[in-house]
Amino acid sequence: MAPRRDVIADDLRTQISTGRIKTGERLPSEAQLASHYAVSTPTLRSALAVLQGEGLVEKIHGKGNFVRHPLRRITYVGGGRTPLSQTATDPALRMTIRTAHIPARGHLAALLRVSKSSPLTEFLCLSHEGNSPHSLARIYVPRDLAPADGPSESPCREAILVRLTELRPPLAEVREQVSARCPTPEEAATLRISSALPVLAITRVAADTTGRVVEAALLVLPGDRADALFTHHTMTEEGEPE
Amino acid sequence: MAPRRDVIADDLRTQISTGRIKTGERLPSEAQLASHYAVSTPTLRSALAVLQGEGLVEKIHGKGNFVRHPLRRITYVGGGRTPLSQTATDPALRMTIRTAHIPARGHLAALLRVSKSSPLTEFLCLSHEGNSPHSLARIYVPRDLAPADGPSESPCREAILVRLTELRPPLAEVREQVSARCPTPEEAATLRISSALPVLAITRVAADTTGRVVEAALLVLPGDRADALFTHHTMTEEGEPE
DNA sequence: GAGTGGTCTAGACCACGAG
């Protein structure tokens, strides 16, 4: 005999996938659902927790439980040609970028192989589809390689990143370390995902032909709406993939 | 004011990390802990759930809650040179392999680009450190490329995989699709992880110079004990990394 | 202030593991 929690979760999942509860719509209140299924509130809440873990439902305190928009799955393409490869593939994504000038702190200094408190430029990129945040990227470059831009708030979309790519010297090596983990509370808040939803965390370090690190990027992609793809060509004379 | 759940989780986490509760040891029973912290059992259980989500504690029904051994983090190295790159780096890992002959079903047939029910050999690899499973790999190759081995149960460790690597033609392209997700119930059971712990799921497809797919692998790496590393070299004449 | 989710309680009963 299956736990009531799972029975209820299954039922709601079916109602969502068959469209009986429409996407973006609010579910009945937890109290209503609990009495409808004749269970107590904790039981009902644990059923909802299952759906949250699957990324199907989003709870908003004081407002209710909402069916999440099934977002287009994006694919991050490894190899470091562009700062956020997915923007190239999917023009429907909007992107907001915040620029800041900061000194290299402990972890970053090590990644970029620069001395502590040496000047960096940080690009905080958040891509959206509609109102739903889609991915988060923090890109750090030594300040002398960054576009000398105006103050810290620039609305000019991807132009910055394009310029960033043009400015930097040809890359010799791109290392991407990938891990699966739960988001930090801040990441969960910015991406508006449950803190139980796995994210793909990618740390990308790109070095030029002299061995100098020209970029370090910390990427966070919600597991339910993003993959990463790495293609490795052997025996090919510099065969440009894509 | 922080939730009691988090206060308790913090306290237990401290006790674990300072060694006051030793690794591998059993925690006091939930009832004892609940009365010690003066909370109800559901509250205490939700505190333990936090620690399970962090991979610090493992519950075993009917036995108790145990502090997990902090396993060596392994690194999967992309590029597809060896079937499970981490074995090369870490000789302390044991590995059990089960071989089976199966027909290509829907998903696999597509991955390997073979017709349905064409013969495949499946290698089911489970790597261990001590008693703790470390990673799970299901490797599929067309049967004519597989080592013609004996019956379905062969204990001869990595020899099979080595032979597998030697047998296959030189690779031209390796595509690795990486995603972060929660494990399926079966995966959670074999890897003995909580079903809330994120895993890194890697689908690797390797093709030879003629474009024939010679291997498809489904890798599952628990997020708390494995990363993946992809290195991309540009402008280098076939510079063999590693 | 009305309605929503967030947390917590004190106890019940069931299912699993080991002796």
Next chain:
DNA sequence: TCGTGGTCTAGACCACTCA
């Protein structure tokens, strides 16, 4: 059989959102 965790109840009280 006994001790363990697994599930569930019927409420209580607090915190957030919005009119």
